[in-house]
Amino acid sequence: MTLKAVLLVGSPRGEKSTSSSLGAYMMTGLEGKGWDCVRHYIGSTVQSISDFEKVFADVEEAQIVVLAAPLYVDSFPSPVIQFMEMFGVRGSIRNTNGPRLCLIVNCGFPEDQNMLAVEIAKHFASENGMEWCGSLSMGQGGIIWGKGLEEMGGRTRRVRSALDRSVDALVEGKCIPEGASRSFSKGMVPAFLYRYIANKGWETAGKRNRAKNLKARPFLRAPPPK
Amino acid sequence: MKAMLVDGSFSNDTLSQKVLEMARIQLGARGVDVDEIVLREKTMHDCIGCFGCWVKTPGLCIFDDFGRVYARMEMETDVVVAVTPVTYGGYSSLFKRAMDRQICVLLPYMKSRDGETHHPLRYRFYPKLLVIGTLAQPSDGLESTFSKLVARNGINGNTKADSLLVTGDKDEGAIKESISALLTRSEVVG
Numbered sequence: 001m002t003l004k005a006v007l008l009v010g011s012p013r014g015e016k017s018t019s020s021s022l023g024a025y026m027m028t029g030l031e032g033k034g035w036d037c038v039r040h041y042i043g044s045t046v047q048s049i050s051d052f053e054k055v056f057a058d059v060e061e062a063q064i065v066v067l068a069a070p071l072y073v074d075s076f077p078s079p080v081i082q083f084m085e086m087f088g089v090r091g092s093i094r095n096t097n098g099p100r101l102c103l104i105v106n107c108g109f110p111e112d113q114n115m116l117a118v119e120i121a122k123h124f125a126s127e128n129g130m131e132w133c134g135s136l137s138m139g140q141g142g143i144i145w146g147k148g149l150e151e152m153g154g155r156t157r158r159v160r161s162a163l164d165r166s167v168d169a170l171v172e173g174k175c176i177p178e179g180a181s182r183s184f185s186k187g188m189v190p191a192f193l194y195r196y197i198a199n200k201g202w203e204t205a206g207k208r209n210r211a212k213n214l215k216a217r218p219f220l221r222a223p224p225p226k
Numbered sequence: 227m228k229a230m231l232v233d234g235s236f237s238n239d240t241l242s243q244k245v246l247e248m249a250r251i252q253l254g255a256r257g258v259d260v261d262e263i264v265l266r267e268k269t270m271h272d273c274i275g276c277f278g279c280w281v282k283t284p285g286l287c288i289f290d291d292f293g294r295v296y297a298r299m300e301m302e303t304d305v306v307v308a309v310t311p312v313t314y315g316g317y318s319s320l321f322k323r324a325m326d327r328q329i330c331v332l333l334p335y336m337k338s339r340d341g342e343t344h345h346p347l348r349y350r351f352y353p354k355l356l357v358i359g360t361l362a363q364p365s366d367g368l369e370s371t372f373s374k375l376v377a378r379n380g381i382n383g384n385t386k387a388d389s390l391l392v393t394g395d396k397d398e399g400a401i402k403e404s405i406s407a408l409l410t411r412s413e414v415v416g
Contacts, residue, residue: 011275012272012273012274012275013274013275013276017275043272070275072273072275072322072326073322073325073326073328073329073379073382074375074378074379074382075316075317075322075375076316076322077272077273077275077322077326078272078273078319078322078323078326079272079319081313081314081316081317081318081319081322082319084313084314085313085318085319088313088314109336109342109343109344110336110343111342111343113342113343116315116316116371116374116375116378119315119371119374120314120315120316120371121314123314123315123367123368123371124314127314191338191343192338194336195336195337195338195343198335198336199335199336202280202281202334202335205277205280205281206280206281206284208281209281209282211281211282211283211284213284214280214281214284214333214334215284215333215348216284216285217285217348217349218284218285218286218298219285219297219298219300219301219302219331219349220301220349221301221302221349221351
């Protein structure tokens with residue numbers, strides 16, 4: 001019997017996202033172990049009931065579900081929450097042997113600030129009949145920015161190694177190893193350097209878009225009357 | 227004092243509707259000028275993570291829909307009181323969509339504050355954030371995640387934030403009292 005894994009990409013940026021890069025790398029690893037892997041983009045899934053039903057059916061058949069998503073305002077982006085709501089309304093999974101859910105989450109800050117997204121994913125798993133099998137959580141998602149991890153070379157060596165170790169554990173029916181989680185969250189560059197590069201990057205992007213003042217205040221409150 | 231009362235619930239959610247009604251009455255009794263927003267009746271695009279509100283039209287989302295109106299109202303009010311069903315420890319997708327669309331009120335840059343990186347503030351004044359979560363049954367795990375989420379929003383938005391969780395097993399008197407306590411400790415007065 002071929003084992004099945006489903007990747008749910010939760011980034012509104014879809015295929016061009018860091019979440020997609022990280023999730024795709026894990027799926028390639030699972031495919032290399034003979035698993036049948038399916039990918040879905042949550043942003044389009046929640047637009048219609050029929051699309052959602054297709055994803056639900058895939059999740060029901062799967063042994064492993066990987067949710068790969070970014071951090072938006074300390075939690076998941078709204079389409080991911082909407083997907084979770086739809087999932088909860090749809091009802092419990094018939095597959096009594098799983099699936100197992102793991103999470104890959106990244107944020108744009110230099111340090112890992114994803115702790116509450118991890119908690120929310122855990123609650124989602126436990127309330128929907130899925131076994132939680134761990135998370136890989138990182139900051140500095142802006143460095144990857146949708147690029148393939150292998151083409152980035154040495155910068156993503158530790159990230160790829162953590163994903164490889166996680167794939168090995170998952171196919172053996174184990175959870176994501178704690179060592180892999182720790183290594184994944186370590187960051188690719190020092191925090192001060194990430195902030196410096198990011199701040200320069202915003203200025204450059206502003207100039208490229210001919211934005212005159214990145215500090216503009218279109219909703220400035222009128223001063224109180226004297 | 228001005229308040230924005232935000233309904234982040236779905237139409238069949240009687241508990242959230244009850245809590246909203248109580249919050250509305252209490253804000254009125256305190257002489258607070260209330261603007262009410264029912265998110266399920268508004269058209270608001272999801273944030274697509276394009277960062278256009280930082281580098282193309284600074285301070286304004288590229289989508290000219292209710293998300294922009296919400297941001298303007300937020301910047302003109304003193305306190306946001308939101309009611310949302312607790313969804314796996316977080317907010318409803320309706321309220322989360324509104325929150326996601328508010329990154330335009332911060333600057334893109336990154337600064338270290340108390341050992342963590344945050345975005346600096348675009349404006350001098352930000353409203354307090356009070357979020358009331360509703361949940362059919364008590365759950366320590368969900369309550370813990372929810373209260374931490376509201377606190378984190380306060381830290382990242384550099385504003386005072388507080389939360390309250392109302393469960394379906396509470397009677398009206400207890401709910402009223404807890405909403406009153408939340409407003410009092412947050413100094414919400416007209």
